[in-house]
Amino acid sequence: MAGRTIVVTSGKGGVGKTTTVANIGTALAKKKHSVVLIDGDIGLRNLDVVMGLENRIVYNLVDIIEGRCRKEQAMIRDRKLGNLCIIPAAQTRDKDSVQPEQMKRLCEELAEEFDYVFIDCPAGIEQGFKNAVAGAQLAIVVTTPEVSAIRDADRVIGLLEASMLRDVHLIVNRLNDRMVKKGDMMSTEDIVALLAIPLLGIVPESEDVVVSTNRGVPLVHDRSSRAGAAFQGIAARLNGEDVPVHNGRELGFRDFFRKLFTGQ
Amino acid sequence: MQKSDHITRMENQEFIPLQIKANREGFVLLPEEAASFQAVFAYLKNRLEHSRDFFRHTKMVLDLRFRVFSIEEIQSIDSLLKESCGAGLVEIKLKEGFSLFTERRERIIVPPPASKDVEGVPLIVRQTCRSGARIVSQSDCLVLGDVNPGAEVIAYGDVVVFGSLRGLAHAGAAGNRHAKIWALSMEPNQLRIADMVAVPPRGSKPVPKRYEVALVRGESIEVVTV
Numbered sequence: 376m377a378g379r380t381i382v383v384t385s386g387k388g389g390v391g392k393t394t395t396v397a398n399i400g401t402a403l404a405k406k407k408h409s410v411v412l413i414d415g416d417i418g419l420r421n422l423d424v425v426m427g428l429e430n431r432i433v434y435n436l437v438d439i440i441e442g443r444c445r446k447e448q449a450m451i452r453d454r455k456l457g458n459l460c461i462i463p464a465a466q467t468r469d470k471d472s473v474q475p476e477q478m479k480r481l482c483e484e485l486a487e488e489f490d491y492v493f494i495d496c497p498a499g500i501e502q503g504f505k506n507a508v509a510g511a512q513l514a515i516v517v518t519t520p521e522v523s524a525i526r527d528a529d530r531v532i533g534l535l536e537a538s539m540l541r542d543v544h545l546i547v548n549r550l551n552d553r554m555v556k557k558g559d560m561m562s563t564e565d566i567v568a569l570l571a572i573p574l575l576g577i578v579p580e581s582e583d584v585v586v587s588t589n590r591g592v593p594l595v596h597d598r599s600s601r602a603g604a605a606f607q608g609i610a611a612r613l614n615g616e617d618v619p620v621h622n623g624r625e626l627g628f629r630d631f632f633r634k635l636f637t638g639q
Numbered sequence: 640m641q642k643s644d645h646i647t648r649m650e651n652q653e654f655i656p657l658q659i660k661a662n663r664e665g666f667v668l669l670p671e672e673a674a675s676f677q678a679v680f681a682y683l684k685n686r687l688e689h690s691r692d693f694f695r696h697t698k699m700v701l702d703l704r705f706r707v708f709s710i711e712e713i714q715s716i717d718s719l720l721k722e723s724c725g726a727g728l729v730e731i732k733l734k735e736g737f738s739l740f741t742e743r744r745e746r747i748i749v750p751p752p753a754s755k756d757v758e759g760v761p762l763i764v765r766q767t768c769r770s771g772a773r774i775v776s777q778s779d780c781l782v783l784g785d786v787n788p789g790a791e792v793i794a795y796g797d798v799v800v801f802g803s804l805r806g807l808a809h810a811g812a813a814g815n816r817h818a819k820i821w822a823l824s825m826e827p828n829q830l831r832i833a834d835m836v837a838v839p840p841r842g843s844k845p846v847p848k849r850y851e852v853a854l855v856r857g858e859s860i861e862v863v864t865v
């Protein structure tokens with residue numbers, strides 16, 4: 376059975392697409408699925424850095440598409456998980472070196488071999504976006520609770536719908552509970568009401584993310600991280616497991632024990 | 640490859656589901672009344688593939704006066720045009736006298752109405768109007784969904800939003816100050832009636848889900864709860 380191809384996109388840059396791809400991909404690989412992550416951000420690659428694999432790059436996405444290598448040669452295996460690999464973007468080429476049809480074909484081929492194919496989409500709605508969404512059956516739109524990010528997410532959802540991609544899900548990243556309570560931040564409910572697509576999960580604002588990015592080890596390996604737990608919940612839901620989106624946040628291990636002992 | 644089978648079958652039967660006519664600016668796509676959407680789509684795809692250079696970057700008008708398509712179907716035609724040859728729909732003729740413009744335009748280009756009074760069937764939009772969408776009706780415009788920030792709904796007559804109006808609405812766009820804007824919940828970026836513009840006060844938190852109407856009273860636009 377062919378695997379699922381999933382694009383992670385946002386419109387606005389810096390909202391957490393790459394972080395999301397790295398963490399959901401790793402979480403699914405930990406569940407013993409075979410997973411490949413494609414860095415679609417040609418010219419600004421960084422998925423390899425987040426995964427801690429940048430030193431191993433020999434070939435890249437454009438090399439595969441232009442036939443300079445076989446796709447297996449460009450795939451870099453994860454350091455911990457044998458069933459997880461990434462295809463890095465080309466750093467020295469521009470987005471126009473790839474056409475949507477070529478991406479579509481590559482994604483189809485990869486879906487024959489892997490359970491999950493993730494595409495990390497560049498910011499914007501131009502060529503790079505079109506390439507990244509061309510081969511996807513499902514889209515995850517990431518936004519932060521900021522008006523500008525939400526506006527771009529809305530635009531992107533409209534474009535996805537227009538390109539016949541109907542299976543679109545939302546992740547709200549960098550939610551700060553305290554700010555929402557004070558009324559300084561839009562709540563998840565408001566965001567979902569506006570964007571009107573199903574909510575896949577909420578990831579809290581967390582310093583863990585920065586630490587994990589700098590170490591090149593995805594957060595889902597860290598059992599104590601709340602943000603890591605959030606990404607695990609998202610991966611489980613994507614995988615069809617019945618894990619509820621906790622009201623406003625996911626339960627980390629510490630919360631779980633606190634809940635166990637205090638009964639709250 | 641089922642699609643191409645379909646096309647050959649259609650062609651064998653000499654039934655052409657879509658007429659493509661040249662006009663001054665590009666082409667007019669005119670689907671047959673009896674044609675299925677699949678047949679129209681497959682036929683168009685085939686034609687575009689065979690004459691890609693001929694259609695490259697052209698402006699297309701989709702004439703749906705005889706064969707009605709859903710918004711989704713219109714959107715898939717539009718993306719087919721864009722992807723295969725960089726062409727795009729610039730106008731969708733829905734009924735005599737009103738059109739929907741798909742592209743963001745520098746300024747509102749609406750052909751003058753046939754008569755002074757707004758006539759005709761209202762334009763009905765059955766989906767959320769998202770940021771970047773622009774909808775123009777030469778009659779009333781009914782949106783069965785929300786109008787999000789960054790979306791624009793422009794009508795010669797009234798604008799009626801069965802949802803939250805958070806974007807821009809322009810009623811009476813041809814100059815009718817008696818036109819009104821109705822919404823279940825009024826939280827707009829901006830309201831325009833005829834030649835008048837109103838911007839909501841900054842920082843005001845609207846109470847969601849009431850019935851409200853914006854109309855001109857004297858020299859200003861007022862929003863009242865109905």
Ligand SMILES: Nc1ncnc2c1ncn2[C@@H]1O[C@H](COP(=O)(O)OP(=O)(O)O)[C@@H](O)[C@H]1O
Nearest residue numbers: 388389390391392393394549579580581584585
């Ligand atoms: N939940 C979070 N909490 C704190 N920082 C975050 C969070 N998610 C992302 N970041 C930070 O935001 C920055 C942009 O994230 P990234 O995933 O690269 O975004 P994108 O791929 O959308 O451009 C990174 O520095 C990352 O560490």
Ligand SMILES: [Mg+2]
Nearest residue numbers: 392393416421
């Ligand atoms: Mg990125």
